[in-house]
Amino acid sequence: MTTARTPAGASPRGRRAARSTGDDRETAILATAERLLEQRAFGDISIDDLARGAGISRPTFYFYFPSKDAVLLTLLDRVTEEADAAAGDVLDRLAEDPRARWRELIHRFHETFGAHRALVLACAQVRGTNAEVRRLWAAVLERWVQAIEAAIEAERRRGAAPAGLPARDLAIALNSMNERVWYATFAGDGPAVAERDVVDVLLDLWLAGIYRDTTVPPST
Amino acid sequence: MTTARTPAGASPRGRRAARSTGDDRETAILATAERLLEQRAFGDISIDDLARGAGISRPTFYFYFPSKDAVLLTLLDRVTEEADAAAGDVLDRLAEDPRARWRELIHRFHETFGAHRALVLACAQVRGTNAEVRRLWAAVLERWVQAIEAAIEAERRRGAAPAGLPARDLAIALNSMNERVWYATFAGDGPAVAERDVVDVLLDLWLAGIYRDTTVPPST
DNA sequence: ACAGCAGTCAACACCCTGTCGAGTTCCATA
DNA sequence: TATGGAACTCGACAGGGTGTTGACTGCTGT
Numbered sequence A, B: 001m002t003t004a005r006t007p008a009g010a011s012p013r014g015r016r017a018a019r020s021t022g023d024d025r026e027t028a029i030l031a032t033a034e035r036l037l038e039q040r041a042f043g044d045i046s047i048d049d050l051a052r053g054a055g056i057s058r059p060t061f062y063f064y065f066p067s068k069d070a071v072l073l074t075l076l077d078r079v080t081e082e083a084d085a086a087a088g089d090v091l092d093r094l095a096e097d098p099r100a101r102w103r104e105l106i107h108r109f110h111e112t113f114g115a116h117r118a119l120v121l122a123c124a125q126v127r128g129t130n131a132e133v134r135r136l137w138a139a140v141l142e143r144w145v146q147a148i149e150a151a152i153e154a155e156r157r158r159g160a161a162p163a164g165l166p167a168r169d170l171a172i173a174l175n176s177m178n179e180r181v182w183y184a185t186f187a188g189d190g191p192a193v194a195e196r197d198v199v200d201v202l203l204d205l206w207l208a209g210i211y212r213d214t215t216v217p218p219s220t
Numbered sequence C: 001a002c003a004g005c006a007g008t009c010a011a012c013a014c015c016c017t018g019t020c021g022a023g024t025t026c027c028a029t030a
Numbered sequence D: 001t002a003t004g005g006a007a008c009t010c011g012a013c014a015g016g017g018t019g020t021t022g023a024c025t026g027c028t029g030t
Helices: A020-037 A047-053 A058-064 A068-087 A090-096 A098-115 A117-127 A131-157 A167-187 A195-211 B020-037 B047-053 B058-064 B068-087 B090-096 B098-115 B117-127 B131-157 B167-187 B195-211
Strands: none
Touching: A020 A047, A020 A058, A020 A068, A020 A117, A047 A058, A047 A068, A068 A098, A068 A117, A068 A131, A090 A098, A090 A131, A098 A117, A098 A167, A098 A195, A117 A131, A117 A167, A131 A167, A131 A195, A167 A195, A167 B167, A167 B195, A195 B167, A195 B195, B020 B047, B020 B058, B020 B068, B020 B117, B047 B058, B047 B068, B068 B098, B068 B117, B068 B131, B090 B098, B090 B131, B098 B117, B098 B167, B098 B195, B117 B131, B117 B167, B131 B167, B131 B195, B167 B195
16 A cells, blocks of 8 residues: 555646635645544544535545545655745854854754644654655755755854864754654653653754764773 | 555464465475565556466465455565564674674665665555555554664763753654665665765764764854 | 636545354364 | 364455546636
8 A cells, every 4th residue: 555656746745727716625635634633643644534624525635645645745744845935044144153043043943843743753653655745755854954054064164163073964963863863852752852852862862963072981 | 545454363373273285385485575676566466467477366365365455564564573683782782892783784674675675665655555565564653663773872981972852752753764775775766865875975964963072153 | 698617526446454154174182 | 983173274355545537616707
């Protein structure tokens, strides 16, 4: 299942031109998906549920979206855009006050994801089985990694951060950590950092990784 | 689907007493699963594939395992045991040479997971949709987190590591980072650290997090 | 008045899961 | 040496999900 038969072409996401009432339906599907996601897992939501929730029949659903996954993809697109917007130009203002700016960055991502945790959780879960979600997430992550990498390099260039790991590897590791830690915190299964602490825990490790001056004690 | 009907009781995994030929079949199913996983995603393997691969019919499969997921669970059990064994008592010998020991720990996990990457990848993917895999993984992670937490506290007690984040939060974050970074490296989609560098990148951040003496530069 | 397109859905074909009940084989004991 | 039961096997079925087809409705511009 889930092998995705999506055409992959097409401009927006599977829809044709877009006219009057059609937009409402599309919106209704999206809204239904987001609502249902707060109640049960993505895998337990059928296309029929989405269709009925939007007041249409199952075949009609396919008029608006090529698959259930495409709905999630559209929703994910939105959230990542929101996160990008929330991040804003924080990285360009690191020199002002590095600790405060890094914290601001992490905090804003936390807020954005936290506001859509059901969706974020669903995406993380589906990423495993759906190539499109995986691709989109990979692309988004790549953008963020590059931004962080550039910021780290800038900090090194101005002498604020010491040389060390390749900035890209560092950026990947830190982003990966955040992703997984947030997932655990939001999902609430397995060991997780308490939600009120998570920003500071992550910040601490980002600062340690970027500005560290580690002294590993010698052997005894 | 995937709601898992597993009795949750019973000793091995879904089987009764265990006799001659039955063990062969069970082994064959497991072997088929591991083989097929190297070729396609878990979701694209049907119970029929597993059954045919083991030379039995689909209904007969159910005699040995209650579901497809149970097969994965059994396989996962094995690998985590292997990883535990590989880790050995490294954490008890940190004082000998912290950097070398931590590296050894990370390296051994890397080796173990790397040797079963198809399986590990499948579990990570299925964790999203299967409660049993999620539970097992959470339990395993909890053990590891506690071990790391204890080791960090021991390092602090002997004055080798400075106080800082609660040891548990630090342990969770570091373990999470490893998990996600390994996943990306093995999966090969999205931004990832090169396989030959991954142990050193992770080590670097572990040391930075545990032994750091970070000095974030003041505002300009 | 009518061509054409957005929008709609009943009905169908297909695939996968899990179960039921009727076997088979084989061995331990009466 | 029977015979009863446990281990083991599978054909056939029920149920539920997906994606597609083809016919239908109603509006809109000419």
